[in-house]
Amino acid sequence: MSPAPKNLIVAQSGGPSPVINNSLRGLVEASRDFGGIGTIYGGWHGIEGVLKEELLDLSSQSPDEIARLRITPAAGSIGTCRYKLRDHQNEDFDRILDVFKAHNVGYFCYIGGNDSMDTANKVAQMAHERGIDLVAVGVPKTIDNDVGDSEFKLIDHTPGYGSVARYWSHMVQFANEENAGSSPADPVLVLQAMGRRIGFIPAAARLADPERKLPLQIYLAEREISIEQIHDQVNDQLRRDGRAIVVVSEGLKIGDLGERKDSFGHTQFSSSEITVAQKLVNELNRRGLAVKGSARCNVPGTDQRHNMIYASTVDLEEAYKVGQKAARLAAEGESGFMATILRNDVPEYGVHYDKVPLPEVANSEREFLESWITDDGMDVTDEFVRYAAPLVGEDWVSIPMNRGRVRLAQLQPLFADQLLAKYTPQADRE
Amino acid sequence: MSPAPKNLIVAQSGGPSPVINNSLRGLVEASRDFGGIGTIYGGWHGIEGVLKEELLDLSSQSPDEIARLRITPAAGSIGTCRYKLRDHQNEDFDRILDVFKAHNVGYFCYIGGNDSMDTANKVAQMAHERGIDLVAVGVPKTIDNDVGDSEFKLIDHTPGYGSVARYWSHMVQFANEENAGSSPADPVLVLQAMGRRIGFIPAAARLADPERKLPLQIYLAEREISIEQIHDQVNDQLRRDGRAIVVVSEGLKIGDLGERKDSFGHTQFSSSEITVAQKLVNELNRRGLAVKGSARCNVPGTDQRHNMIYASTVDLEEAYKVGQKAARLAAEGESGFMATILRNDVPEYGVHYDKVPLPEVANSEREFLESWITDDGMDVTDEFVRYAAPLVGEDWVSIPMNRGRVRLAQLQPLFADQLLAKYTPQADRE
Structure with missing residues (x-):
């Protein structure tokens, strides 16, 4: 037997x-x-x-x-x-x-x-x-799509990323309708994306607008930037368009967030004392916007990874x-x-x-390609869009x-x- | 002519x-x-x-x-x-x-x-x-469903409410999958619902679970409660179920939020210096949970009203x-x-x-019925579910x-x- x-x-x-x-x-x-x-x-x-x-x-x-x-x-x-x-x-x-x-x-x-x-x-x-x-x-x-290598030879992309990319592609389209509609009172809408250190998730916001027609700024944790610079860039956008949608990585380094760590030693941004989006909104409102109204923020958190729709x-x-x-x-x-x-x-x-x-x-650990971030540090390139666009599907x-x-x-x-x-x-x- | x-x-x-x-x-x-x-x-x-x-x-x-x-x-x-x-x-x-x-x-x-x-x-x-x-x-x-009278004779419900109610019904079901899955690290998931003073939106979270099988607590702005009480009730839930999903109204009065006002004199919670969900998470983590892990929060903000799906x-x-x-x-x-x-x-x-x-x-201004809030102040009644359930649709x-x-x-x-x-x-x- x-x-x-x-x-x-x-x-x-x-x-x-x-x-x-x-x-x-x-x-x-x-x-x-x-x-x-x-x-x-x-x-x-x-x-x-x-x-x-x-x-x-x-x-x-x-x-x-x-x-x-x-x-x-x-x-x-x-x-x-x-x-x-x-x-x-x-x-x-x-x-x-x-x-x-x-x-x-x-x-x-x-x-x-x-x-x-x-x-x-x-x-x-x-x-x-x-x-x-x-x-x-x-x-x-x-x-996060950070498993593997930056040459995409070990793995091209990880399951899970395409759906979160789609979340951001669609979310920004809907948020644009909100921001366009409500801009006299709320001209700045800050949206916080997951991804502690790596920018694949916030970068996917660009899939909502590959032709760059929306007043959209995207800040990845990879690129160092100060609140002063963001404030200036948002106000420039407000002077041009009267409104702005700002996508920030949860790990963007613009100040202390009172972080908590998990047992891997990773920062748990959803459990921090304040979020980077909130910090940015507070500073934008304190320093003043170039148009009337306030900045506001959405922190969808785990919805990005538990939303089946x-x-x-x-x-x-x-x-x-x-x-x-x-x-x-x-x-x-x-x-x-x-x-x-x-x-x-x-x-x-x-x-x-x-x-x-x-x-x-x-x-190994994949990094977001430096060449995929635009020189002004507030957008990603067409090359990234070509990489990510097929992953979100049609139906x-x-x-x-x-x-x-x-x-x-x-x-x-x-x-x-x-x-x-x-x-x-x-x-x-x- | x-x-x-x-x-x-x-x-x-x-x-x-x-x-x-x-x-x-x-x-x-x-x-x-x-x-x-x-x-x-x-x-x-x-x-x-x-x-x-x-x-x-x-x-x-x-x-x-x-x-x-x-x-x-x-x-x-x-x-x-x-x-x-x-x-x-x-x-x-x-x-x-x-x-x-x-x-x-x-x-x-x-x-x-x-x-x-x-x-x-x-x-x-x-x-x-x-x-x-x-x-x-x-x-x-x-x-918010707050137009009209509390006898529902001027209007039964306002367009817009059914969709936000559905948002919360589905969101809590998905969030429950997240919380059940991730509870060893994140046993408490706090979700912040819109509605400055009136509880129709957070109350709709109950539509996710009319039979009350989930470890779900719902706190409306109408019912006075202290952080100490919520902390106790969350820890009771953790001892029973090992995890908890807590839905709070953005207007729940548990401390100063650094609110901003719009031109109607209304508080703009999305532009406040801190959110009530964040405040609650900070206090839960500071005071300690009855099980290992941290509390975390999602603040979907305007997504509730600009999400078409x-x-x-x-x-x-x-x-x-x-x-x-x-x-x-x-x-x-x-x-x-x-x-x-x-x-x-x-x-x-x-x-x-x-x-x-x-x-x-x-x-006139509609109020959420006092009789629709349960005695323990952390749930809504079956009568509310009967009122709201038909509004969310099937397709x-x-x-x-x-x-x-x-x-x-x-x-x-x-x-x-x-x-x-x-x-x-x-x-x-x-």
Whole structure:
């Protein structure tokens, strides 16, 4: 009698995206079809769920609900985490291996960004060093598009980015109607985009207006600028157009924000004491505008990454297929790789799916190209628009409704029996 | 030879809504069909445009673009204003009459809330006192739903509210996916809703969860509460559910926000030095949460009223028809009325259109029913849900796309010739 097929754990880490569940769906649906893979478990809130032996049985969920993950944004179905596996925390590593062993796990797939690829890589290396039979595969996801290299050879773009880019493209078009209409009272509308250090998200605001007809200014965290300069540039715009739409990166450095840090050491701008948009609005109103009325700001925050209505159909498709690709890599025993999306080298937009070694993505970090920022520091170039425009898609995603509410996936709380002693992750101890 | 038919000026005032342009469209399309009405002008940025003799010719616009106002949110097409006509500012009143006379205007339709109905009423009264032949009609619009009376006899609800209610219903469902997914790092998500003094908008968050399964708390400005109480109630929720979604009204009184005022004397919360959501998040993080992680906040601001994707199909239809009704009132010479929406007195949701005297709406103000707030002050009742649920509709509005961008109405800048001397509105003088 052949041994039981090894089970698979899939888990998510970092901030979610509108399409992260579609990678999960691609991975689960493809894995179901591979005879070599047993039960598919979701780590409940990422690696934290593995450490706590909280494993959601995805194989036993209704296929209809799994299918509905397509139109379910963010990570509410199996959760995500910001737990960092630190090199010296050997108890955590031992625990992970104990959980894998107890549940006959031979496959570990981690969906996330650079830090998550680092976690996947550490788990793969640890298993290899200890001679344990484990296939670890990474699945890329980040709205920031900062996984990989600035030559776009490791990955062209990450699933999640196309949808957030579309969010900003459409949001600025709608906000322009607001600003044009309300400008006698509110001539300046400041919109704060996500992206701590990297400008892909605010840059996507330019997709709303590739011909540069709107009074739109875009400030990325990459380019140093003072409040005085922004104030001057906004007032110049007001003198020309009577109004201005200003998109700022949440990480724009124009003063202390009272930041809080997450466990990766990253700044959590949504939890800071003040936002950069608020700071800018306060200074613009204090210093005075060149026309009557006030500046105001919107800080959509996590809406950018949990809003399904703006999901890019291109992004949805690619998120699904890269999940499928990861399942195939796992089934074929290709441990230590991340599934990736590469753009075809032809004029018409298209992509293919491949693999890249986890250590390369875990330790690389993409930068927004300096050449994509205009000289005046308040716009991005046509070259960036050509890169990003195909990612937002053409169609609206169709979201089912039920009595006025959206009908999202509802997974059942079917957890694997806990076979081990209770464990508190090392970082969570007092 | 009969005299030329009198021309019509339609203008907008106050904050816009996703469907305000649909009332404009209803009014313009219906007025075109009445032989007694000549050219239809849009006052450019409300009464300010009338004072400045900036009259956009709507009769000469492409009917396709007028039709496209249906799916064009906010007030970018003809603009809105927050200009208050004060009783003693006789020059402004004289100027308005001069403009009407110069452009053969016999009809004045004003779209807006209480303050706008006050303006329409003043113009109607002034014309009547001076024996001038003018038909003044009001068209209701406000996302706040605070026009009219608390018995819902003057108007059942205002166009604009249904769409904002839907925004909150869907937004909270999506935000719940985010909060459920990210709760190990961000267990508390605070969302700030519009509505300075009145709770209809934050209350609509309950439509996301009428069965009260989510860890959702809703705080309206009507109910006095301290930060200490909210902190306690949030921590109670965290102990029960591990996470919490907190919806706060922008006007919740929990401390000084450094508010700015508009020319009506209203607080402009979007231009304040800090938001109530930020203040609450700072205090929650400072005082400490009952679980690990931080509180964070989203302040969507004007997105609530310029986002077309969430538009309620019910609201769209009603906004159009109340605009039609106003055109009919104008054509029939019914001066001094506001077109209104009244709910049919049968179990199935339906409405009819009627008229109410402008002085009654100009001087009344609706309050959120005390009986609709739960005793613990952090929720609204089933009775409110029954009132609001039919307004959000079932279908998604279909928005045309063109190369990845939304295709909104684009009116041509066809302005009536200026026949009078240049005029600076009284409130705009140094």
